Amino acid sequence: MNPDRGARAFDWERLLDRLSALYRTGDWRRPYLRDHAEDPFQVLIGTILSQRTRDANTDVASARLFARYPDARSLARAELADLEPLVRPVGFYRTKSRVIRACARELLARHDGEVPRTFDALVALPGVGPKTANCVLVFGYGIPAIPVDTHVHRIANRLGVVRTSTPEATEERLREVVDERYWIPLNPLLVQHGQNLCRPRGPRCDLCPVTDQCATGVALSAGRPPPRPDDAPRRSAGAQRARTASRPAGRRRPPRRRRTTAPRPPPRTAPRRAPRHRAASR
Ligand code: SF4
Known part of the structure; x- marks a missing residue:
């Protein structure tokens, strides 16, 4: 099947219905801000603080910070010296203190202390990348966007609707294949699922209500290995020939030369140990 058609035909409505029933989040069709109003400034600064730390640490630091500095003017x-002890729980507190203050100053200088409502204006602020900008749009203003963190990236790949190796590529792909009416509830429900059943290691597919919609769940329940993000569809020999023929002559790879000399024997040294696996950081 054409993977693009498969991704577009994915039944998001069914997935969101099942996840919102599982986590009792109410009807995802209701306008998000009606039930979850958040202050855009606090979403912005809180999301910057949340980078590379756990949610519990962000909650502690945010509560302390906003009790003293609730808006851009005060921050x-x-x-x-006053900020650093407040944000210390999130790690990298010196850098993050400088960044959030610079961000607040920029809000004051360019936006009269208000948080802008467009992606381009948000990513122009210090410390703000695509994920933070999308969080502000969704959680601060209820504007459709898809914030992609590690949970959304991982689950979208497990479901089989994308095959990507970075959150940025996942966001780009999801924007292409997911209808805009599903964008807002996608992040909160997938993040909740990622924190509970679809965890980074050992997903609980046996308890998951969307197993029949999920490429990983279907493969595991059939005793097959799950598809991997790097299982890109292989090119057929014909497609490969056509691709080579369409390259400008100067850029074609030269044909491989046959080896005319005997292969060299391997060096007589002890084999190197494989490097130890390092856990991926967030
Ligand atoms: S079936 Fe398994 S891999 Fe798929 S979404 Fe559910 S928990 Fe995650």
Whole structure:
């Protein structure tokens, strides 16, 4: 099957219905901000603080910070010596203190202390990347966007609707294949699923209500290995020949030369140990 058609035909409505029933989040069709109003400034600064740390640490630091500096005007005037102890729980607290203050100053200088409502204006702020900008749009303003964190990236690949190796590529692909009316509830429900059943290691497919919609769940229940993000569809020999023929002559790879000399024997040294696996950081 054409993977693009498969991704577009994916039944998001059914998936969102099942996940919202599982996590009792109410009807995902209701406008998001009606039930979850958040202050855009606090979403912005809280998301910057949340980078490379656990949610529990972000909650502690955010509560302390916003009790003293609830808006851009007060944060822009803060001393770093006062900010650092407040945001210390999130790690990298010196850098993050500088970044959030610079962000607040920029809001004051360019946007009269208000958080902008467009992606381009948001990513122009210090410390703001695509994920943070999308979080502000969705959780601060209820504007359709798809914030892609590690949970959304992992689950979208497990479901088989994307085959990507980075959250940025996942966001780009999801924007192409997911209808805009599903964008807002996608992040909160997939993040909740990623924190509970579809965890990074040992997903609980046996308890998951979307197993029949999930490429990984279907493969595992049939005793097959799950598809991997790097299982890109292989090119047929014909497609490969056509691709080579369409390259400009100057850029074609030269044909491989046959080896005319005997292969060299392997060096007589002890085999190197394989490097130890390092856990991937967030
Ligand atoms: S079936 Fe398994 S891999 Fe698929 S979404 Fe559910 S828990 Fe995750």
